Amino acid sequence: MAAIRRHETAPLYRQVKDHIVGRILAGDWPEGERLPSENELTRALGVSRMTAHRALRELSTEGWLTRVQGDGTYVAEVKPQSALLEIRDIRDEIAERGRAHDCRVVRLARQGATPEVAQALSLAPGAPVLHSLVLHREGGTPVQVEERHVNPAFAPGYLDQDFTRTTAFEYLGGLGPMDAAEHVIEAELPGPVVRELLGLGPAEPCLLVTRRTWSNSLVVSRARLSYPGSRYRLAGRQDYLANMGTSQ
Amino acid sequence: MAAIRRHETAPLYRQVKDHIVGRILAGDWPEGERLPSENELTRALGVSRMTAHRALRELSTEGWLTRVQGDGTYVAEVKPQSALLEIRDIRDEIAERGRAHDCRVVRLARQGATPEVAQALSLAPGAPVLHSLVLHREGGTPVQVEERHVNPAFAPGYLDQDFTRTTAFEYLGGLGPMDAAEHVIEAELPGPVVRELLGLGPAEPCLLVTRRTWSNSLVVSRARLSYPGSRYRLAGRQDYLANMGTSQ
DNA sequence: TCTCGCCACTTGTATAGACAACTTCGGCGG
């Protein structure tokens, strides 16, 4: 096993984590496989035991590894895949329903990150971010307002795309593999811009899905998807092959 | 600030974490408050800086604190969150946030299935179903109205339970393994009953999660969970999906 | 007055060493 490159910008424990995850994903260490001990990793990677320990401990809490004191470290068994919120292209969804999809690019610009956006993207406040606001229609009626803040470090050419032909996620997904996603769902009364775009009444609620996606530990983008609450719903079904435990 | 008791069985960093969370929950450190620096905590609690640092770092990743390098540590603003991709007992969720859970049983009765309920439970219209309406509170404020229609073929003794002590989920889960679940999420303006129970204003939207669960191909129950949209959110994160495909 | 640079302070990382807690396994005595 080669020593970890120390001239990387990322912290050492991060490099160790990435190295281990890479080995798992590459199939070098299948499920249930016993990993080298901390002392062996320490020698093999040329880091201190505390650094290796931190990497292993964090991978354990993240579900990659199972550690047993006095015994060893093992590759965790995969948890049953739950796909309540499938990540899909809205254009594909609409096409599957046999409706016509079209969209309007309302705004497409580079701007400084507000504190909130900066935090969401793990950037410094004021750092440049790429911003887009797109209205999606299904058979002529508005169904989604997609506001997106994109990390320029991941997709520097984002603003040059024609989003009436290629959807934002299609473009972003082509730039690199996404390895994590986070969803937050809220109900809210929309602001004037979203209300206007969706054609909602003054008291009509709105379903807001905020989705962040990661690629290689980098926050790629944060999307705020607003749906007309009365006309749209999110649905999903999970089948459990294994037991769900004692409590439902 | 008193020194951490060292004769505890729990590890020191755990005691430090519990101490800090306790202070936050007690209101000593309100949201946005700046915490003592690591060096101050080190002196005050009688632990090494690395131990204090580990406690603070973990509390940061758990969402209790916000840390800014070169500046300081602050109490994060907390918004109650419900796991989206997991099916969990609301009582456990609230307990995990360190808040007090209590609930009020508004209605508990046998009734004939309306066409809509009959379809949801795959029963004949007018067939007897068991109905419950429960208000859940977190630290005194209402967070969820749980309306549930239960298939009597699966849980004939449903109405005899004391749902102030045992949640419906807990009871149903104990009767048999759940092998499928379906979620539908909507935003809507609540009806007068739900609005009254949640203490919402006339134009405040509501997050409605409709969940059906199956056991052995039998529809066990349909739950309609209403959350105050402005005060509650559903969140979920999927880590390191192997392949998210090309689509969004 | 404005600006630049320095300094104090904060958090982030890395290391070496020590000990504690736990598991496994093999040897030894009954």
Add this chain to the structure above:
DNA sequence: CCGCCGAAGTTGTCTATACAAGTGGCGAGA
């Protein structure tokens, strides 16, 4: 053969130290 004990190896924690990196403020100089 069975059971107990201890050695070796593993993970878990704690400490002291050092340096890196980032923030904010203060003061000197233009």
